[in-house]
Amino acid sequence: MxxxxxxxxxxxxxxxxxxxPDESVDLIYLDPPFNSNSQYNLPFKGKYKSARAVEAFSDTWTWTDKDTELLHELESDPRTRSLANIVRFAQSTEQTGGGTSLASYLLNMGIRLGAMRRVLKRNGSIYLHCDPTASHYLKLVMDDRFGRKNFRNEIVWRIGWVSGFKTQKKGWIRNHDTILYYAKEGIPYFDKEYIPYPNGYKRRDGSLPKGKGIPIEDTWNCSRADILDSIxxxxxxxxxxxxxxQKTQALLERIIKASCPPDGVVLDPFCGCGTTVHAAESLDRRWVGIDISSFATGLVRDRLVRAFDQVTKENVQMRGNIPKDPPSARALAQRDKFEFEKWVCGHIGAEGMFHNPGTPGADGGVDGVMKFFPVRPDKKWRAEYAIVQVKGGHVTPDAVRALRETVDRFDVTAGVMVCFDQYMSTVDNQRSRETFSDALGTYPVIQGYSVENLLADAPLNLPLYGFKRQGALLTA
Ligand SMILES: C[S@@+](CC[C@H](N)C(=O)[O-])C[C@H]1O[C@@H](n2cnc3c(N)ncnc32)[C@H](O)[C@@H]1O
Structure with missing residues (x-):
């Protein structure tokens, strides 16, 4: 691993x-959807703000027939009957404003948390990041799945300074998340951490401190010495x-340093854009990240390849519902057009997409946007953009010409049509022959990029896009 x-x-x-495998993971950190009843979209930054944002993931829960079935299964097994009782209790809060969405959330979280216990090593730890929407219910579920005696801390993470409309709220302003920390059993691995003494720090009796620093308590980012603001x-x-x-890397580094030994394995089962695995990589731990969205996993791989010299596209193993060859890519395109678009954009590191299921045409011909950096004689780096259009099926000559118009309409430099190899000749015959240049070469304004090339991680014909932190060009 x-x-x-x-x-x-x-x-x-x-x-x-x-x-x-059983007992194979040292540390689990999870930051699941909070039952916030929200839809989380990816805002596209920069000059295309007016275009629609892509749905990154949904945090809306409703009770389904499958939940009823699952609940009956839990009730019929003595090992899970107590979890079923918690879910029944949540159902009973419907009259008091909780409701079946909470019950569905707790049921689904409870099953997953139980499965996490199996993979944790005996001296392993689990940190569940949540907020006041459901933290008190999740604590019950954690007590049930991990045992009350294994509860270690309820960490309060102060999110940071508050400004703008949040300060207008009548009442106390919410400014913290909760992180529930449990051991699997007994004494977990723990490497105590300290905050360096601030300048001029003295003990209560006026003497200079002799220790390693201020031991970290269970309230984080709550003093001037402890800076851990949300990004x-x-x-x-x-x-x-x-x-x-997205969570703060420093927050994850603190957790990993304390609760994962140097040669250990970190698992984030809801990894989003990969903060945990990024922190694990920077601390030389092994890691496993899981996210239901192939857009997120594409983004994570891209993020890590850019950030670390030792990480390449080849040495990150991509598993799960990700097409591995043209037939499985074709099958995804036929099954779910939007997921196919998301997968393509995540894979090539496109920044934003504008499709939302249920809003056909809202993207205005834009499925993603690639940022790139032409090499200029004056060595000044300024981002330019290529619009990405993804076609999982037939490509008409009109679609290729429309991409050229879209490039003009959004006032960007280039356009990339991603499609299967069999349609590449249409793209090539219909694309405009215009080019643009930088100090390193000349590039087509409109280019085709086949799914087959994407699967082989072949580079796009664009100026520098995707940097190693040191500035080296990505080759794939
Ligand atoms: C709150 S975000 C995690 C953010 C992450 N901590 C970060 O720093 O980017 C929750 C993530 O869980 C994913 N998710 C939701 N349900 C999931 C499931 N059943 N299995 C795996 N991932 C899931 C969502 O796609 C989303 O990316």
Whole structure:
């Protein structure tokens, strides 16, 4: 287990003993949807703000027939009857404003948390990141699945400074998330951490401190010495991926340093844009990330390849519901057009997409946007953009010409038509012959890029796009 990304419901991977053997993971951190009853979209940054945002993931739960079936299964098994009781209790809160969506959420989380226990090593730890929407219910579920005696801490993470309309709220302003920390059993691995003494720090008796620093308590980012603000509240941060609910890397580094030994394995079953696995990689731990969205897993791989010299597209194992060859790509395109578009865009590192299921045509001919950096004689780096249009089926000559118009309409430099190899000749025959140049070469304004090339990780014919942190060009 080195660097593995699954595009899958985490339950399927957690139930797969070959994928995740018993007691194989040192640390689990999860930041699942919070039952916030929200739809999280990817805002596209920059000059195309007016275009529609893509749905990254949904946090809306409703009770289904499948939930009824699952609940009956839990009730019929003595090992899970107590979890069923918690779900029944949540159902009974319907009159008091909780409701069946909460019950569905707890049922689905409870089943997954139970499966996580199996894969944790005996001295392993689990950190469940949640917020006041459901933290008190999730604590019951954690007590039930991991045992009350294994509860270690309820960590309060202060999100950071508050400004704007949030401060207008009548009442106390919410400014924290909760992280529930449990051991699997007994004494977990724990490497205690300290905050360096601030300048001029003295003990209560006026003497200079002799220790390693201030031991970290269970309230984080709550003092001047402990800076761990959310990146989401900063207007600018190089960490920001534009992914809704992205967490701060420093937060994950703190958790990993404390609760995963140097040669250990970290698992994030709801990995989003990959903060946990990024932090694990930077601390030289092995890692497994799972996200139900193949867009997220594509984004994560891209993020890591850009950030670390030692990470390449080849040494990140991509598993799960990700097409591996042209027939499976074709099958995805036929089964779910939007997922196919998301997979393509995530895979090539496109930044944003504008389709939302149920809003046909809302994208205005844009499925994704690639940012690239022409090499200029004055060495000034300024991003330019290529619009990505994805076709899972037939490509008409009109569609190719329309892409050229879309490039003009959005006032960008280039357009990329992604389609299966059999339609590449249409793209090639119909595309405009215009080109643009930088100091390194000349590139077509409109180009075709086959799904077959994408699967082989062949590069696009664009100026620098996707940098290693050191500035080296990505070759694939
Ligand atoms: C709150 S976000 C995680 C954000 C992450 N901590 C980060 O820093 O980017 C929750 C993620 O869980 C994913 N998700 C939702 N249901 C899932 C499931 N059943 N299995 C795996 N991932 C799931 C969503 O696609 C979303 O990316």
């Amino acid at each position: 080195n660097r593995i990304l699954y595009a899958s419901d985490c339950l399927d991977v957690l139930h797969d003993r070959e994928a995740l 989401m509240i900063k207007s600018f941060s190089t960490e920001k991926m534009g992914y809704p609910t």
